[in-house]
Amino acid sequence: MSxxxxxxxxxxxxxxxxxxxxxxxxxxIFGLLPIIFTFYVSFFKWDLLGTQEWVGLDNYIELVxxxxxxxxxxxxxxxxxxxxxxxxxxxxxxxxxxxxKKLRFRTFWxxxxxxxxxxxxxxxxxxxxxxxxxxxGMVNWALGFLGVGPVPWHAxxxxxxxxxxxxxxxxxxxxxxxxxxxxxxxxxxxxxxxxEVDGATKLSQFFNIxxxxxxxxxxxxxxxxxxxxxxxxxxxxxxxxxGYAGGSDGQFRTMTLFLFDQAFAQLRLGYSSAIAVGLFLxxxxxxxxNFLISSKLVKADK
Amino acid sequence: xKISFSWLxxxxxxxxxxxxxxxxxxxxxxxxxxxxxxxxxxxxxPPTIVPGNNWPANFAQITEMFNIWTVYRNSFIVAAxxxxxxxxxxTLAGFAFAKLRFRGNQALFGVVMVFLMxxxxxxxxxxxxxxxxxxxxxxxxxxxxPYVVSVFGVFWMRQAMLSNVPSELIDSxxxxxxxxxRIYWSLALPLVRSSAFVLLLFTFLTAWNDxxxxxxxxxxxxxxxxxxxxxxxxxxxxxxxPSILGGSLLMALPLIAMFIVTAKQFVAGVMDGAVKG
Numbered sequence: 001m002s003x004x005x006x007x008x009x010x011x012x013x014x015x016x017x018x019x020x021x022x023x024x025x026x027x028x029i030f031g032l033l034p035i036i037f038t039f040y041v042s043f044f045k046w047d048l049l050g051t052q053e054w055v056g057l058d059n060y061i062e063l064v065x066x067x068x069x070x071x072x073x074x075x076x077x078x079x080x081x082x083x084x085x086x087x088x089x090x091x092x093x094x095x096x097x098x099x100x101k102k103l104r105f106r107t108f109w110x111x112x113x114x115x116x117x118x119x120x121x122x123x124x125x126x127x128x129x130x131x132x133x134x135x136x137g138m139v140n141w142a143l144g145f146l147g148v149g150p151v152p153w154h155a156x157x158x159x160x161x162x163x164x165x166x167x168x169x170x171x172x173x174x175x176x177x178x179x180x181x182x183x184x185x186x187x188x189x190x191x192x193x194x195x196e197v198d199g200a201t202k203l204s205q206f207f208n209i210x211x212x213x214x215x216x217x218x219x220x221x222x223x224x225x226x227x228x229x230x231x232x233x234x235x236x237x238x239x240x241x242x243g244y245a246g247g248s249d250g251q252f253r254t255m256t257l258f259l260f261d262q263a264f265a266q267l268r269l270g271y272s273s274a275i276a277v278g279l280f281l282x283x284x285x286x287x288x289x290n291f292l293i294s295s296k297l298v299k300a301d302k
Numbered sequence: 303x304k305i306s307f308s309w310l311x312x313x314x315x316x317x318x319x320x321x322x323x324x325x326x327x328x329x330x331x332x333x334x335x336x337x338x339x340x341x342x343x344x345x346x347x348p349p350t351i352v353p354g355n356n357w358p359a360n361f362a363q364i365t366e367m368f369n370i371w372t373v374y375r376n377s378f379i380v381a382a383x384x385x386x387x388x389x390x391x392x393t394l395a396g397f398a399f400a401k402l403r404f405r406g407n408q409a410l411f412g413v414v415m416v417f418l419m420x421x422x423x424x425x426x427x428x429x430x431x432x433x434x435x436x437x438x439x440x441x442x443x444x445x446x447x448p449y450v451v452s453v454f455g456v457f458w459m460r461q462a463m464l465s466n467v468p469s470e471l472i473d474s475x476x477x478x479x480x481x482x483x484r485i486y487w488s489l490a491l492p493l494v495r496s497s498a499f500v501l502l503l504f505t506f507l508t509a510w511n512d513x514x515x516x517x518x519x520x521x522x523x524x525x526x527x528x529x530x531x532x533x534x535x536x537x538x539x540x541x542x543x544p545s546i547l548g549g550s551l552l553m554a555l556p557l558i559a560m561f562i563v564t565a566k567q568f569v570a571g572v573m574d575g576a577v578k579g
Contacts, residue, residue: 008476009403011482012402012403012404012476012482013402013403013404013405014404015398015402015481015482015483016398016402016403016404016407017398017404019394019395019397019398019402019482019483019486020394020395020398020399020410022391022394022395022451023391023392023394023395023451023456024410026391026447026450026451027417027451027453029432030429030432030447030448030450030451031417031420031422031425031448031451031453032417032420033425033428033432034422034425034426034427034428034429034432035420035422035424035425035428037425037428037431038424038425038427038428041427041428041431094322097315097318097319098319100315103315107565107566107569109319109323110569111561111565111566111568111569112322112323112326112327113322113323113326114565114568114569114572115326115327115330115561116326116329118507118511118554118557118558118560118561118568119329119330119511119554119557120510120511120513120528120529120532120553120554121511121513122511122513122529122532122533122536122550123333123529123532123550123551123553123554124329126532126536126546126547126550127329127332127333127547127550128329130336130344130543130546130547131329131332133344133345135345136344136345136346136347137345138349141347141348141349170325170326170329174326175572178569178572178573179572179573179575181573182572182573182574227419227421230421231421231423231424233423233513233514234513234514234529237533238533238536241536256423256514259424259426260426260514260518263426263427263430264430264518269427269431272427273427273428276424276425276426276427277424279421279424280421280424283421287419
């Protein structure tokens with residue numbers, strides 16, 4: 001009997017490693033290795049057709065002096081700020097609305113707000129590009145009643161970045177609403193009952209109970225929207241109508257567009273790898289800062 | 303719950319939700335409006351908001367740019383194969399992490415959690431070089447391979463295994479002499495089928511909507527997927543909005559149908575993910 005158990009333990013650990021192996025093997029080859037190799041390629045002058053020459057830090061020296069690197073960084077951050085903050089605030093408000101106990105047709109409302117999430121970024125960019133057309137677009141028509149415009153959405157940098165941010169907002173607000181809604185539902189009702197007994201107002205309950213209780217969720221959504229937002233690609237690619245160039249003056253050129261342009265239009269794989277490393281570090285710094293702040297706050301709560 | 307501000311009383315509550323619903327749905331409707339109209343509809347004052355009857359001509363124009371059925375077939379193959387394989391590798395690894403005892407289980411899962419933070423898109427250049435080395439540029443296989451495994455999938459299925467598969471079940475199975483693969487397949491898998499189904503839906507959706515990778519790895523129209531096809535319509539030499547928006551709608555239709563049928567699971571999936579993650 002004891003022997004049988006001994007054998008089964010051995011088989012169990014063998015099965016464990018065996019069952020994990022497809023994941024680790026394939027993730028290693030198609031996920032991890034390319035990331036590591038990106039660092040390696042960034043030290044070469046490497047064109048797509050095969051010539052490779054070690055150039056040390058040359059790509060990085062060129063990168064820190066490249067005006068396009070900074071403009072693409074600022075375009076990316078501008079789009080990111082115009083999308084993430086309004087989107088998360090709107091999502092939280094909507095989640096409060098949907099959390100109303102008396103609300104009817106819950107599944108219907110939840111489904112409808114999640115609907116935009118299934119659209120591809122390409123289709124979103126196409127539709128928004130048409131709605132925000134510079135001449136005769138319906139948004140400019142509507143703004144006309146307010147005495148505004150017409151706004152040159154496709155020509156002006158900031159206006160276009162706003163449109164791109166609207167695409168992100170439209171697609172993701174409902175998704176984040178459901179994330180917040182789930183977090184709201186996990187708050188113990190006793191907390192509110194106790195506050196009610198103490199005579200706390202709804203507003204003070206919101207700031208003293210709701211926000212601290214869902215703080216981990218807020219940071220989760222901030223981190224995920226940061227990592228996603230800094231890699232934005234399809235929306236500016238489609239909206240600009242100029243492919244990798246990101247607009248006539250590069251006004252919609254994001255970091256990822258810049259990376260793709262150098263890699264697959266200019267065929268400079270070494271230089272574009274240096275861009276990837278730069279973006280990697282920026283994401284790591286921002287995600288790391290988020291992580292530090294959130295773990296500090298969570299500790300402070302306890 | 304207790305949070306209900308006074309201004310959120312009944313009429314304004316539903317009024318607000320109806321406005322949000324209209325904002326959510328309008329772009330889809332408008333794709334249909336423009337997709338069924340002629341070229342002038344895009345720039346009329348006031349804007350066109352009722353469908354036209356120009357579908358046949360627009361449809362013909364779309365089919366001139368690419369073969370719709372080939373594109374559907376490619377996207378379906380890529381999305382379905384990716385989803386099935388990813389669910390398989392994720393449930394298998396999730397089962398091992400959640401239910402099997404072996405040295406290094408905790409440590410390896412810690413490594414997986416670190417993987418979760420890596421922006422994989424940044425490895426796209428070496429990934430392209432790798433595909434070109436093994437001769438897979440411009441093949442559907444190149445669209446599938448990088449997505450056969452997913453860090454999130456493993457994380458998700460491990461959670462599902464932990465909360466749905468009792469450990470006694472594993473032990474009783476082991477005493478029976480059933481192989482561990484059979485325990486996974488016939489005992490554990492049926493218990494996590496709802497989570498596995500959600501992963502299947504999300505992976506299918508993500509693969510169908512993927513753009514950057516198919517854009518660079520496919521070259522001939524025979525291998526175009528849905529999003530690459532739409533981006534071709536949107537190129538500078540096609541100023542016809544009806545075909546662009548109509549094409550976008552056609553390429554979104556399978557997902558719209560899928561969502562209507564599985565909306566409940568989709569919503570539950572997003573909300574479960576929030577609590578677990």
